Amino acid sequence: xxxxxxxxxxxxxxxxxxxxxxxxxxxxxxxxxxxxxxxxxxxxxxxxxxxxxxxxxxxxxxxxxxxxxxxxxxxxxxxxxxxxxxxxxxxxxxxxxxxxxxxxxxxxxxxxxxxxxxxxxxxxxxxxxxxxxxxxxxxxxxxxxxxxxxxxxxxxxxxxxxxxxxxxxxxxxxxxxxxxxxxxxxxxxxxxxxxxxxxxxxxxxx
Amino acid sequence: xxxxxxxxxxxxxxxxxxxxxxxxxxxxxxxxxxxxxxxxxxxxxxxxxxxxxxxxxxxxxxxxxxxxxxxxxxxxxxxxxxxxxxxxxxxxxxxxxxxxxxxxxxxxxxxxxxxxxxxxxxxxxxxxxxxxxxxxxxxxxxxxxxxxxxxxxxxxxxxxxxxxxxxxxxxxxxxxxxxxxxxxxxxxxxxxxxxxxxxxxxxxxx
Numbered sequence: 001x002x003x004x005x006x007x008x009x010x011x012x013x014x015x016x017x018x019x020x021x022x023x024x025x026x027x028x029x030x031x032x033x034x035x036x037x038x039x040x041x042x043x044x045x046x047x048x049x050x051x052x053x054x055x056x057x058x059x060x061x062x063x064x065x066x067x068x069x070x071x072x073x074x075x076x077x078x079x080x081x082x083x084x085x086x087x088x089x090x091x092x093x094x095x096x097x098x099x100x101x102x103x104x105x106x107x108x109x110x111x112x113x114x115x116x117x118x119x120x121x122x123x124x125x126x127x128x129x130x131x132x133x134x135x136x137x138x139x140x141x142x143x144x145x146x147x148x149x150x151x152x153x154x155x156x157x158x159x160x161x162x163x164x165x166x167x168x169x170x171x172x173x174x175x176x177x178x179x180x181x182x183x184x185x186x187x188x189x190x191x192x193x194x195x196x197x198x199x200x201x202x203x204x205x206x
Numbered sequence: 207x208x209x210x211x212x213x214x215x216x217x218x219x220x221x222x223x224x225x226x227x228x229x230x231x232x233x234x235x236x237x238x239x240x241x242x243x244x245x246x247x248x249x250x251x252x253x254x255x256x257x258x259x260x261x262x263x264x265x266x267x268x269x270x271x272x273x274x275x276x277x278x279x280x281x282x283x284x285x286x287x288x289x290x291x292x293x294x295x296x297x298x299x300x301x302x303x304x305x306x307x308x309x310x311x312x313x314x315x316x317x318x319x320x321x322x323x324x325x326x327x328x329x330x331x332x333x334x335x336x337x338x339x340x341x342x343x344x345x346x347x348x349x350x351x352x353x354x355x356x357x358x359x360x361x362x363x364x365x366x367x368x369x370x371x372x373x374x375x376x377x378x379x380x381x382x383x384x385x386x387x388x389x390x391x392x393x394x395x396x397x398x399x400x401x402x403x404x405x406x407x408x409x410x411x412x
Contacts, residue, residue, distance in 0.1 A: 017230035024223035027254040048233040053257030140391040152387025162393045174396045181358025183397030184390035185346040187368045191389030
């Protein structure tokens with residue numbers, strides 16, 4: 001069986017958990033390899049300075065089986081990057097799955113592949129995503145054909161487990177869920193704007 | 207107000223989500239800075255080759271306010287590292303909080319600071335942790351004085367939010383939970399050995 005090639009895009013000011021949540025799940029997929037990919041190989045920093053390495057250029061990984069676009073505060077700076085946009089469009093022509101986490105959906109949309117599709121993103125980015133002609137859904141993750149978009153940051157973990165259940169099977173996803181002991185018990189119930197106090201949501205929207 | 211100094215230890219074959227789950231939460235703490243720390247500054251790899259940078263040596267960060275020890279397959283190789291063990295013991299004498307994720311609890315135990323304490327760790331490491339004279343609890347995270355230990359891998363996110371609620375206040379923890387949209391919806395309910403199929407648990411214990 002051929003190795004499943006998984007590409008995760010890095011760029012300056014990515015959100016670290018957008019990357020590593022799904023990475024921890026997908027890197028455990030049997031017969032797979034994750035390729036950390038960027039315009040130029042090197043080390044990229046999240047907004048607080050955490051460094052993660054990209055070992056491959058876009059040209060190195062032109063046709064991944066799974067293409068994963070994370071988000072983060074740095075996403076706006078790459079929404080007009082013609083090299084990245086062309087790479088996404090080309091990779092999407094042959095990918096088995098094209099997925100995003102958080103505001104990474106904006107980059108998929110900017111490349112043109114989300115037009116008219118149902119999708120989700122971070123709760124505070126939905127208005128922006130809708131401007132690309134995307135049909136916004138309020139869900140933890142949304143599957144539209146071979147595209148799966150996830151909600152904000154931590155939603156990449158849920159999405160990656162769901163993706164594995166489709167790309168491999170449920171038993172594989174369940175084994176990896178048990179391996180990472182993903183039995184979440186948040187101390188508070190305010191992880192979405194529907195559940196959080198209104199004053200807090202309003203403050204963070206600004 | 208003085209900056210809160212948060213040290214996260216890196217070593218070869220750390221578990222990426224053990225590090226980045228709590229990092230994503232704690233790096234958003236107001237007036238704080240996370241110091242990625244290792245025996246030698248440089249880039250460290252998880253078992254599948256993901257590289258994360260450590261910018262500081264143990265000597266650079268002798269007295270963090272929050273000391274966080276992640277786990278991973280590489281933990282066994284550092285359980286007898288006298289330099290790391292001495293650093294943990296010394297840092298713990300002045301830390302406000304000393305915390306671990308997953309099998310990182312083994313390193314706290316090896317340093318001697320968990321003897322006779324209640325604690326938790328990854329479900330598949332509990333027998334090993336008990337051998338250090340630790341009282342094992344089956345909980346997502348366990349607080350014993352200023353020490354908090356978390357269960358496996360993904361539990362570091364829950365623990366970090368709880369830690370923030372104590373170190374700052376509940377409103378701060380809730381704002382960060384909303385910021386990372388931590389409203390988990392795992393596609394399956396098998397994230398602990400109590401919930402997963404017995405055959406799967408038995409297979410993974412081997």
